[in-house]
Amino acid sequence: MELLTDRLRLRLPRADDAERALLLLRDPEVRRWNPVGPDPDLDAARAWCVELGDWSSGGHATWHVEDRASGLFVANVSVFSIDDEHATAKVGYRVLPDARGRGVAREALLAATAWMFTERGLARIQLEHAVANPASCRVAEAAGYRLEGTLRSSYLLEGERYDEHVHGRLATDPWPETGPDGAG
Numbered sequence: 663m664e665l666l667t668d669r670l671r672l673r674l675p676r677a678d679d680a681e682r683a684l685l686l687l688r689d690p691e692v693r694r695w696n697p698v699g700p701d702p703d704l705d706a707a708r709a710w711c712v713e714l715g716d717w718s719s720g721g722h723a724t725w726h727v728e729d730r731a732s733g734l735f736v737a738n739v740s741v742f743s744i745d746d747e748h749a750t751a752k753v754g755y756r757v758l759p760d761a762r763g764r765g766v767a768r769e770a771l772l773a774a775t776a777w778m779f780t781e782r783g784l785a786r787i788q789l790e791h792a793v794a795n796p797a798s799c800r801v802a803e804a805a806g807y808r809l810e811g812t813l814r815s816s817y818l819l820e821g822e823r824y825d826e827h828v829h830g831r832l833a834t835d836p837w838p839e840t841g842p843d844g845a846g
């Protein structure tokens with residue numbers, strides 16, 4: 663399950679990721695666009711990591727992403743709603759606030775996508791993000807997830823409704839210029 667890119671190591675989530683996972687789960691931007699439930703404490707963050715590290719259901723493949731230079735846990739990328747009958751799934755990602763602005767999400771997404779197509783045999787992966795979250799749109803496009811349409815008023819946050827973009831990537835789509843390791 664371990665995947666290496668130029669700058670990153672994608673590995674199974676572990677209980678000892680909990681402290682930095684708590685920073686992730688409490689970050690306002692993550693809480694805005696990637697709902698993760700009520701305000702967590704360290705025990706809840708630890709339980710979250712342990713749960714994500716268990717792939718035995720076959721329904722998801724979730725990696726914690728380390729910066730290879732520092733060894734620091736910097737991001738989470740999760741392929742979920744895996745449907746083996748249709749060979750489809752969805753994907754989401756979150757980067758720790760102190761690791762943003764360096765293209766980490768794109769690089770991790772490319773690596774996870776390549777593995778899901780080549781090793782897990784998926785044919786299509788779908789990605790949804792709020793239209794009001796342009797950084798996520800850039801990440802999707804840069805990783806070769808084409809914009810396929812807009813889900814009107816599909817996301818509810820604190821009483822306000824938002825449109826979402828749907829992006830999709832097929833196993834047969836060409837890789838972006840950076841290639842599947844994405845360091846570009």
Ligand SMILES: CC(C)(COP(=O)(O)OP(=O)(O)OC[C@H]1O[C@@H](n2cnc3c(N)ncnc32)[C@H](O)[C@@H]1OP(=O)(O)O)[C@@H](O)C(=O)NCCC(=O)NCCS
Binds near residue numbers: 757761768795797
């Ligand atoms: C969205 C997120 C994953 C991006 O992480 P990242 O890898 O640090 O992304 P970067 O800051 O390197 O930005 C990626 C691209 O978006 C662009 N971008 C960043 N913020 C932007 C903004 N506010 N408006 C427009 N573009 C923006 C960057 O310029 C970059 O573009 P480029 O590839 O052309 O250089 C991260 O901000 C995050 O975890 N946010 C909270 C959780 C979240 O929104 N997850 C996605 C839910 S679908």
